[in-house]
Amino acid sequence: MxxxxxxxxxxxxxxxFAEEAGIRLADEPVPLFQLLVLAQLLSARIGAGVAVATAAELFSAGWTVPQRLRDAGRGSVIAALGRGGYRRYDERTATQLREMATLVLDRYGGDLRGLATAAGADTDRASHLVQEVKGIGATGAAVFLREVQAVWPWVRPxxxxxxxxxxxxxxxxxxxxxxxxxxxxxxxxxxxxxxxxxxxxxxxxxxxxx
Structure with missing residues (x-):
């Protein structure tokens, strides 16, 4: 039964949720970063559908790697968030997304497989590291780990x-x-x-x- x-x-x-946002998840830098973006958007008290649509809007603008998102104009990011329906938190989130991109570049060289290495196959440690991204708390970390277990077997179940x-x-x-x-x-x-x-x-x- x-x-x-x-x-x-x-x-x-x-x-x-990654599939719904158009992310072809793999253990590679680009989709892993896209998943982190999605996790941050899903961290706010906003409908999952809106967060997913907003993630797709950001990716369609070309911000699929941390360098591009870090260097994007703040106004452009706010506009993309608005087009996705993410208006209530748009200004704060635009700042947090660019700060997140900077952290991923500075700490992991733009490759979140470095986070997996730093976690040492410890999911609690991985959750802590994800939450070091400003704007991502326990909820966002749970989103990231739930979805990334598709390509990081050590996270399962x-x-x-x-x-x-x-x-x-x-x-x-x-x-x-x-x-x-x-x-x-x-x-x-x-x-x-x-x-x-x-x-x-x-x-x-x-x-x-x-």
Whole structure:
């Protein structure tokens, strides 16, 4: 029964937020940086759809690597945030995005695989390092780790509080190891994203109803 429910989660909700933003995630500098941008946008109290659309807007403007985002005009970044619908936090976020790009360049030479090396395969350490980016707290770090487990196997399984809340809503175990055992390891990022999407559905809506 639980295997069937997990399969339904993957089938109906198993699109990662990175995929939705147009990120072709791989263990490479460009998509890893794009994921960090997305994590920062998802850190604010704003709808996930707006954050994803805004990330896509930034990437379409060519700001897919830290050098370009760091050197982008602040006004141009604010305008792109506005086009994505990210207006409430646009000025603050424009500053934080450029500061983030500078940090990634200065600390990791523009390559977030350096963060993985610095974390030493310790997910708590990785979360701490991600949160050293101004504007990213525990929520944003959880987003980053949930999604990056698709290409960083040492992060697996990463099913944070939000994902487990989604699991409880549909009667799945509230235990990381048990949940992880319901899907193939390569599907964990999709599964986690699906559970998060379920956790955000309106109260009263049956996530797996007809």
């Amino acid at each position: 639980t295997d069937d429910v997990a399969a339904a989660v993957l089938a109906r909700y198993g699109t990662t 990463h099913l944070d509080d939000r994902a487990r809340a989604g699991a409880r809503r549909i009667g799945l175990p509230d235990d990381t190891a048990q949940l992880a055992g319901l899907v193939a390891s390569g599907d964990l990022a999709r599964f986690a994203a699906g559970l998060v999407r379920i956790s955000r559905l309106p109260a009263g809506q049956d996530p797996l109803g007809g």
